[in-house]
Amino acid sequence: MNYKVVILDIDGTIVPHGKTVSHATKDAIRQLREKNMKVVIATGRAPYFSASIIQETEVDSMVFFNGAYVYHEGKELYRNAIEKNILKNVYLLSHEYQHPLTFLGGTSFKATDLSHPFVVEAFRRDPWKPELAPPQFWMEQDIYQLFLHCDHEEELFYQSKVPELDFRRWSSTGSRTCDVNLSNSNKAVGLTKLLEKLGVAPDEAVAFGDGLNDIEMLSLVGMGVAMGSARDEVKEAANMVTLSAEEDGVRYGLECLGLI
Structure with a gap:
């Protein structure tokens, strides 16, 4: 499959819990860009919890609040506040x-x-x-x-x-x-809005995640990758399982898929 977008969760995926983005993961993101692959962050975090990660990864398209708030190239694309x-x-x-x-x-x-x-x-x-x-x-x-x-x-x-x-x-x-x-808002909802903006079909995207809030996202895309530390129900929603965040599982998964 000719994948065009790589979607990355933050906690437990590109950031081991309590740590920072590793050099190996940042290098993997750099290599994706060199191959003209779009990189997207999709997180349960708020924007103000994510600023340092966005700066480190230089990502300009983000899904926050588990899909309720979407930014693309510095502009608000979608929001869905609780009534x-x-x-x-x-x-x-x-x-x-x-x-x-x-x-x-x-x-x-x-x-x-x-x-x-x-x-x-x-x-x-x-x-x-x-x-x-x-x-x-x-x-x-x-x-x-x-x-x-x-x-x-x-x-x-x-x-x-x-x-x-x-x-x-x-x-x-x-x-x-x-x-x-x-209940009607999750990462897949926000990502669908963003992928439409990018002109990319869901099956042309790869997503990495580890949490229960990643299940819909992993099910949406053409290649859902669960981290090695993920719970069984998350792994069952994925197409493949990589190593844990502590073991640079994003980089390993991208290598296995031939994307870097």
Whole structure:
């Protein structure tokens, strides 16, 4: 297949958890460009969590918030904020059950409780820290994603009460935070908008990912590549499995596909 675009997740894919982009991965991206391959970042992160990665990789087309916000060559291409009535429902539930929320807007993020141990845990390894959310924060600006901070599987209650939203645990091993996005919004949705802009069919794209939020993306493209550290359900959605991020799995996968 004559692939034209390579799509890369960030955490656990081009960035080993808690680390930075390796020289091998940056060199692989450089080689793709030399062969006139378009490189795209597709992440669950917000733009302000991704600035250093974008600078390091020199990528100019990005999908943020698990598909809810798309940029192409410095211009906004697509956005899909969470409706206020849906935000109100989840906010009232979280207040009733005393589960903190972090609201992620286009330019800033704020949490309802900065001292809660689950919130502290969620951001302990990151250079960015949330500010306290004023009561009206979620009403006064567009919110594209939430973090729900609760014990494992408590999100199932929220899922039953707010079916318009999708709750995905950060990891299966002890994480007490979920990504919360619109149920009809995922990386594949945002990428479809971007691929249409590029004039590239989904089967002409390769995508690398490791998380539950990558399943739709890996299923969309012609060649979905799961990282070696991915969960079984992610690997099942992929066409092939490469090495882990710690082992420069993106570079290895690109080499196996003959793209570099």
